Amino acid sequence: MTLGMLASQFATQDIEDGKSVDKWKLYRALCEARPLLGVTDRALAVMSAxxxxxxxxxxxETNGLVVFPSNAQLSLRSHGMTEQTIRRHVAVLVEAGLIVRKDSPNGKRYVRRSGGGVIDEAFGFSLAPLLARADEIEHLAAQVTAERLHLQRLRERLTLCRRDVSKLIEAAVEEGASGNWEMVTTHFRALVTAIPRTPTAIEVTTALDEMEMLREEIVNQLEMQIKTKNMNGNPFQNDRHIQNSNPESSSELEPSFEQKLGKIPEGEQVAPAATTDELKRVDHRTLGGAKPKNARGEQAHSMTPARMKAFPLALVLQACPEIIPYGSGGAISSWRDLMAAAVVVRSMLGVSPDAYQQACEILGPENAATVIACILERAGHINSAGGYLRDLTRRAEKGEFALGPMIMALARANGNSVRRVG
Structure with a gap:
């Protein structure tokens, strides 16, 4: 006798009057809820018997709830289990609170009948706990069924996502799209290999999230290349800007990156390709003859993507060496390598594809990759990399941001002396 067994006996006293349930329907629910009840399949075979x-x-209760089979008959209906095995599985059913032993004075299982053949008293196994817990068992069975269907749907989504990624990589390689597709393929195979043979719902969800993120990265990279080709083929599209009406918060920005045009520290000079004077020169005809004003009433300057030229790659890598290991083979030798590495890094930093795409369109692909490299250098000091990038993009569109101070600050922080780059 244990407290659990005693609790099962108390539960049998709370059976509603007139309550009845189909025994085989309840047994099927019992089999479904087996993982949550802690019973084995062999114990369920004994329950079926x-x-x-x-x-x-x-x-x-009207028909009585005690069965009293002999060991020999119980063994036959339990597919030939030995008596010792039956006793072990009966103990499991009793411990799980599904049946209760009703022992006779001599420990035997038998029944006493009246003169008319009506059962007065029976000694054996009482099925009363099973009837008392019928609603609970059906609820557990429904829960297990729902979890199984949820897992099945997750696995289906993961399978479809795996096919999409495989086809996208294959298409990119066949079409000769730029990018380190060997590294992408290696990452894809690593994700597939990490999936367990019999994964849980949590493991499948994790794998699905990573696989969907990889698919989004590939689609975004291919889409950016297509849009870049379209923009290069139609010069009228260079003046189009995309502005998010609900930008991410960027309230905590690094102070050293907050310098606007006209506020470059004394003694520092940027490369001629991106000097302050160049950034301030604007064709006022594109503004309809009017100059917008800033919060202090001063005339602000606008800037198109064509005005912000890329800095020399050597200077960018000198100021931002942290991005070099993310290049193809752990090195960056061209702007294409830097832009491919920036796609990997922006995902690692949690920057959304939309924010990065907007930066590419406003700053240009090379400068957007440079900003990602700069953010990586100071990732520990920036709470929201995505919000930071959106803020810089928004300020660049208004002509209030230059890459020079940012690169110079990082070069100074890395101990490099940069006087002038030609």
């Missing part, structure tokens, strides 16, 4: 000795299809 015990239910077969119940004379009615409906379990109810």
């Amino acid at each position: 015990l239910l077969s000795f119940y004379p009615k299809d409906e379990l109810s």
